[in-house]
Amino acid sequence: MTIECRQGDLAKVAADAIVNAANSSLLGGAGVDGAIHRGGGPEILAACKELRATRYPDGLPAGAAVATTAGRLAARWVIHTVGPVHSRAEDRSELLAACYTSSLRVADELGARSIAFPAISTGLYAWPKEDAARIALRAVREATTAVQAIIFVLYGEDSYRAFRTVAEEG
Numbered sequence: 001m002t003i004e005c006r007q008g009d010l011a012k013v014a015a016d017a018i019v020n021a022a023n024s025s026l027l028g029g030a031g032v033d034g035a036i037h038r039g040g041g042p043e044i045l046a047a048c049k050e051l052r053a054t055r056y057p058d059g060l061p062a063g064a065a066v067a068t069t070a071g072r073l074a075a076r077w078v079i080h081t082v083g084p085v086h087s088r089a090e091d092r093s094e095l096l097a098a099c100y101t102s103s104l105r106v107a108d109e110l111g112a113r114s115i116a117f118p119a120i121s122t123g124l125y126a127w128p129k130e131d132a133a134r135i136a137l138r139a140v141r142e143a144t145t146a147v148q149a150i151i152f153v154l155y156g157e158d159s160y161r162a163f164r165t166v167a168e169e170g
Contacts, residue, residue: 003140003150005167007160010153011039014074016112017067018153019103021120022080024059026052026066031123032155036078040071044078063098065106077110079103083121086128093135096121100139107147114149119159129162137166 010018010032021032026048028037037044047068052059060066065081081099084092099120107115117136121127140150152167154160 001140001145001148001150003137003152003167005152005154005160005163007155007157008153009035009155010116010118011035011073013116013151013153015114015116015149015151016075017077017079017103017107017110017114018070018073018075018116019065019099019118019120020078020080021118021123022060022082024061024082026056026060026080032118036073040069040073040078043069043071048080062092063095063102065099065102067106067110075116077107077112079106079115081120083125083127085125086121093131096127096132096135097139100136101143104140104143104145104147108145113147114151115147116151116153119152119154119163122159129159130166133163133166137163 020036023029060082062082062084067077067079070078084095122129122132152163
């Protein structure tokens with residue numbers, strides 16, 4: 001397995017699957033979630049509405065993952081996962097790690113060989129970037145998966161620098 005960190009726009013990455021840092025409603029939002037829904041078009045929203053009407057009437061729980069079409073994106077699938085909100089009072093690291101491992105499990109079920117991740121929970125959910133990078137990189141390195149290429153696509157210099165630094169630490 002190869003792991004790459006790059007700065008850029010996740011919605012423009014060509015990979016078998018891209019991971020959406022979704023909110024539990026699955027109906028779009030700000031940040032990565034909004035960019036993926038805008039870039040993918042109405043097909044993604046329609047697929048998410050179907051998931052809400054059937055499998056997830058109460059929303060997708062934090063740490064879980066589910067796939068939809070990628071609509072007009074360069075990927076084949078979007079894997080939606082809900083990251084936890086960072087808390088100083090409660091350790092939610094396992095939930096954050098589960099976002100990555102659950103997404104890889106879904107990717108395996110789909111037969112995806114490449115997957116692109118954002119820095120889950122580091123935006124509105126306020127997870128410190130270096131800590132999030134350590135959790136994410138540990139989770140994917142320790143996962144049992146058939147995925148051959150993992151790409152972390154980081155928005156902004158500070159996110160890229162945090163993931164790159166942690167990746168180089170090994």
